[in-house]
Amino acid sequence: MSFFKVEHLTMKFGGLVAVSDFSLTAKEGDLIGLIGPNGAGKTTAFNMITGRLLPTEGKIYFRGKDITGTQSHIINAGGIARTFQNIRLFNDLTVLENAMIGYHGRLRSSFWEAIFRLPRYKSEEKKMRSMARELLAEVQLDNVANEKAGTLAYGQQRKLEIARALATNPRLLLLDEPVAGMNPRETGNMMDFINSIREAYALAIILIEHDMRFVMGLCEHLIVLDHGVTIATGNPAEIQNNPQVIEAYLGEPEGA
Amino acid sequence: MSDRHRREWIYKLCTYGAIVGLFAFFLQVQNQADEYQIRILNVSAIFVTLAVSYNLINGVAGQFSLGPNAFMAVGAYTTALLTLSPAEKELSFIIEPIIWPLSVLHLPFLPSLLIGGAFAALLGFIMAFPVFRVRGDYLAIVTLGFGEVIRVVANNVQSITNGPLGLKGLSEYTNLWWSWGVAVFTVFCVTRLVKSSFGRAMQAIREDEVAAAAMGINVFRHKMLAFVVHAFFAGMAGGLMAHLITTISPTLFSFFLTFNLLVIIVIGGLGSMTGSIIAAIIITYAGEWLRVVEEPMAIGPYNIPGIPGMRMVVFSIMLILVMIFARQGLMGRREFSWEWFCGFLKIGKRRG
Numbered sequence: 001m002s003f004f005k006v007e008h009l010t011m012k013f014g015g016l017v018a019v020s021d022f023s024l025t026a027k028e029g030d031l032i033g034l035i036g037p038n039g040a041g042k043t044t045a046f047n048m049i050t051g052r053l054l055p056t057e058g059k060i061y062f063r064g065k066d067i068t069g070t071q072s073h074i075i076n077a078g079g080i081a082r083t084f085q086n087i088r089l090f091n092d093l094t095v096l097e098n099a100m101i102g103y104h105g106r107l108r109s110s111f112w113e114a115i116f117r118l119p120r121y122k123s124e125e126k127k128m129r130s131m132a133r134e135l136l137a138e139v140q141l142d143n144v145a146n147e148k149a150g151t152l153a154y155g156q157q158r159k160l161e162i163a164r165a166l167a168t169n170p171r172l173l174l175l176d177e178p179v180a181g182m183n184p185r186e187t188g189n190m191m192d193f194i195n196s197i198r199e200a201y202a203l204a205i206i207l208i209e210h211d212m213r214f215v216m217g218l219c220e221h222l223i224v225l226d227h228g229v230t231i232a233t234g235n236p237a238e239i240q241n242n243p244q245v246i247e248a249y250l251g252e253p254e255g256a
Numbered sequence: 257m258s259d260r261h262r263r264e265w266i267y268k269l270c271t272y273g274a275i276v277g278l279f280a281f282f283l284q285v286q287n288q289a290d291e292y293q294i295r296i297l298n299v300s301a302i303f304v305t306l307a308v309s310y311n312l313i314n315g316v317a318g319q320f321s322l323g324p325n326a327f328m329a330v331g332a333y334t335t336a337l338l339t340l341s342p343a344e345k346e347l348s349f350i351i352e353p354i355i356w357p358l359s360v361l362h363l364p365f366l367p368s369l370l371i372g373g374a375f376a377a378l379l380g381f382i383m384a385f386p387v388f389r390v391r392g393d394y395l396a397i398v399t400l401g402f403g404e405v406i407r408v409v410a411n412n413v414q415s416i417t418n419g420p421l422g423l424k425g426l427s428e429y430t431n432l433w434w435s436w437g438v439a440v441f442t443v444f445c446v447t448r449l450v451k452s453s454f455g456r457a458m459q460a461i462r463e464d465e466v467a468a469a470a471m472g473i474n475v476f477r478h479k480m481l482a483f484v485v486h487a488f489f490a491g492m493a494g495g496l497m498a499h500l501i502t503t504i505s506p507t508l509f510s511f512f513l514t515f516n517l518l519v520i521i522v523i524g525g526l527g528s529m530t531g532s533i534i535a536a537i538i539i540t541y542a543g544e545w546l547r548v549v550e551e552p553m554a555i556g557p558y559n560i561p562g563i564p565g566m567r568m569v570v571f572s573i574m575l576i577l578v579m580i581f582a583r584q585g586l587m588g589r590r591e592f593s594w595e596w597f598c599g600f601l602k603i604g605k606r607r608g
Binding site: 050051052071072073076077081082084088089090091092093097100101102103104105106107111114115116117121124125128164165167168 | 445448449452453454456457459460462463464466467468469470471472473474475481485589
């Protein structure tokens, strides 16, 4: 039984094939990079894995279960969390509340227990709050816990989005362009941050990124997509020297 | 006990004290004020109940529903049919006799009111399945449609609703205790729900539905929860309304009611329960005071005949002004708290 396995995933939007025959296998603790030019279908692949899109063809297995076409919140409860390319925080909620949302899915109390603040709900709420606080302390966001998420600096928002995903207790984390728009120093910090949470939470991570230095420095295994087609897989060194990859990014050599 | 704990205790006592004070005030009013004043207070309470529960689905969960008139109608009819005695019902239903179980059922006010709320909630539960398949403007249109459907049904199912004739001669059970009792209970339940993890989840859905689902929140279930709770209280308010004006007919529950509520929650601030309460009371009173503008008046040499509906023009202007100068409404998304109140009065200053 493999930890995470995607088989022949295809997504067609009418006549447009966004992703075709995408396959991937990950072991526990793997760090895989998904790269490719804009519009290659990387985010579409994430959307299929997390249940936002129903794949036209193909299967997704996670921890021995077929999760193809399952609803997003059930997939999340199963242990897959994600972040988004254009940050999607709950802007009007505080940083702490954003983190606490991640625990809501595992709440056992029902709504009327919450309305009348019965003991079970009270203790769950307390636990939720202290766990969220701990998590924020770990990612060094505890000093802004009571600020509205929308008012945070860009780098902090990225971090909070990852923290919120961690709150759902995932085994597999999907990061969609975690360092987009960051300067080299921030990128370096994010690299360390991802390495640290990967160890602390024993996570498998799949990430999409355009920053090649970041991807090459972090990932052990890479998959390159172009126009929905997987054109190369391998370790960073292999990918860097793959003529097809170079062609996809830079175009054909002159006179060829 | 820590300082924070002690302060929380004091605030809690303040809240209970305020509620006791409110009802002590009503005791005075009940004895001294005239019927007109009492009636306006009752209407205010009903609108507080409606606005607060409506704000749960529109402001907190961010689902633009236009169907509270449907839930009020269901609550009002259910409650009225249960409190009317079999003899009264036989007298009212002159075109078509009333169908069997309803013809003999007769219950006291409170259980009738609760069953009225429960039926509205049941309708909300059933409606949730089709309506939450769509979002935004489409949701507004679908819920608006359901509101109309309920009205048309009430007009045509004569053996249950007595059709366009409506139900007359209901006992005037609604008094300040019932109306404000229900209002306080509604505010209690809704604010507690909003401040709980479920409320946070609803707000998350309002902020970003896709992200909420990806964070493990069952979006449909939480929308439905907000909708059903809203329906329950709107149904109770409908029952109270029916037993305040003692006559109900399908025309009472037109879209106009929903429109009024929408004005209230927008002026109060979408998502702020405090704002809804304040705005509900202001709009109810303003509606009474503004009767002046509908009366015939003489401005200089001109005699203007009374124009019914002028009040609505004033409300519209109010709404436009709010949109221009306070787009977030009176309260935005802020809520009343004793901490803020003390700060406002400059007492119990925080030690730096």
